[in-house]
Amino acid sequence: MKKLLLGLTAALVFSGANAADYKIDTKGAHASINFKIQHLGYSWLTGRFNDFSGTFSYDENNPGASDIRVSIDTASVDTNHAERDKHLRGDDFLDVEKYPEAKFVSTDIKTMADGNMKVMGDFTLHGVTKPITIEAKKIGEGEDPWGGYRAGFSGTTKLALKDFGIDYDLGPASQHVMLSLHIEGVKQ
Amino acid sequence: MKAPLRWNLNIIVIHWLSAFVVIGMFASGLWMVDLTYYSDWYKTAPHWHKSVGLLLAAVTLLRVSVRVGSSRPPEHGATWEIWLGRLGHLALYGLLFTLFASGYLISTADGRGIEIFNWVTVPGAGAFIEQQEDIAGEVHFYVAWSLIILASLHALAAFKHHFFNHDQTLKQMLGFTSSKN
Numbered sequence: 324m325k326k327l328l329l330g331l332t333a334a335l336v337f338s339g340a341n342a343a344d345y346k347i348d349t350k351g352a353h354a355s356i357n358f359k360i361q362h363l364g365y366s367w368l369t370g371r372f373n374d375f376s377g378t379f380s381y382d383e384n385n386p387g388a389s390d391i392r393v394s395i396d397t398a399s400v401d402t403n404h405a406e407r408d409k410h411l412r413g414d415d416f417l418d419v420e421k422y423p424e425a426k427f428v429s430t431d432i433k434t435m436a437d438g439n440m441k442v443m444g445d446f447t448l449h450g451v452t453k454p455i456t457i458e459a460k461k462i463g464e465g466e467d468p469w470g471g472y473r474a475g476f477s478g479t480t481k482l483a484l485k486d487f488g489i490d491y492d493l494g495p496a497s498q499h500v501m502l503s504l505h506i507e508g509v510k511q
Numbered sequence: 512m513k514a515p516l517r518w519n520l521n522i523i524v525i526h527w528l529s530a531f532v533v534i535g536m537f538a539s540g541l542w543m544v545d546l547t548y549y550s551d552w553y554k555t556a557p558h559w560h561k562s563v564g565l566l567l568a569a570v571t572l573l574r575v576s577v578r579v580g581s582s583r584p585p586e587h588g589a590t591w592e593i594w595l596g597r598l599g600h601l602a603l604y605g606l607l608f609t610l611f612a613s614g615y616l617i618s619t620a621d622g623r624g625i626e627i628f629n630w631v632t633v634p635g636a637g638a639f640i641e642q643q644e645d646i647a648g649e650v651h652f653y654v655a656w657s658l659i660i661l662a663s664l665h666a667l668a669a670f671k672h673h674f675f676n677h678d679q680t681l682k683q684m685l686g687f688t689s690s691k692n
Contacts, residue, residue, distance in 0.1 A: 405619075
């Protein structure tokens with residue numbers, strides 16, 4: 324029993340010492356959550372969420388032990404068109420009065436042979452929580468010129484709007500939205 | 512100056528035109544926000560709604576200047592009725608201008624202008640407050656309902672004058688008044 328406790332403590336200390344905690348640099352806007360969806364099947368319509376926050380822990384030597392959580396202010400949706408954004412915030416789409424937050428909480432992270440990662444987790448949008456997988460990769464990490472330490476990733480995932488209870492008909496080519504995350508974290 | 516027997520013809524024409532347009536705009540506004548993306552009207556209805564709204568705003572400004580610059584026919588009823596009527600009319604004007612302003616502020620929150628039937632573009636002034644399009648949208652909705660309710664009371668009051676009091680109130684706005692009274 325003592326040995327086990329000792330081992331557990333050691334494991335905690337060990338992992339704590341190696342997996343660093345990062346805060347996503349939304350303050351300096353070195354992070355963005357963008358999306359695109361087909362318009363009629365003829366082109367891509369892109370937009371982003373301006374307000375979000377999040378943290379992640381990452382250990383280069385043990386990426387599987389990493390985790391990430393991101394919280395998105397759905398009302399901050401921005402497609403560079405006020406009338407459309409108003410529509411997107413309304414109950415045909417995001418219904419931001421009822422569902423002001425969307426969030427992602429990772430459950431498992433797998434590193435592939437090619438170094439890319441599969442970040443599995445629960446995504447909550449429009450009040451519906453579903454498991455999703457984000458195809459991600461590390462862009463880089465290291466010291467910044469101002470005394471800090473940063474690590475950055477980007478990832479993409481594809482969501483079916485209907486899975487999250489958003490069923491306004493934008494046409495057959497526009498059933499899915501591609502979400503792309505570019506995040507840079509500052510080590511805490 | 513002696514009060515005229517009936518309203519100035521310009522006022523009469525603008526009044527009935529406004530009544531017609533306000534009812535149409537209320538109905539089209541409620542209808543168009545629920546259009547499906549593939550509806551033929553999805554783009555046209557809001558475009559016409561905005562065009563007609565801005566034209567009505569211009570006409571209403573003209574109306575106020577005509578109204579201020581001309582004298583009105585006599586008012587009928589008890590003193591409290593006359594004052595209530597004046598208050599109601601002021602409120603109708605207030606609601607109209609709030610409606611015009613809030614509608615404008617929805618569509619121009621990103622600095623885009625509003626095209627009036629592809630003739631002329633009214634420039635956008637951008638956002639004055641955060642989430643302007645959402646707040647202006649709420650205001651536009653509730654003010655539109657307030658206007659249509661108050662306008663209905665206004666019509667009921669006119670019928671009351673006509674059918675119960677048998678006075679000239681409605682006839683003065685229809686343009687035909689009998690010389691007696």
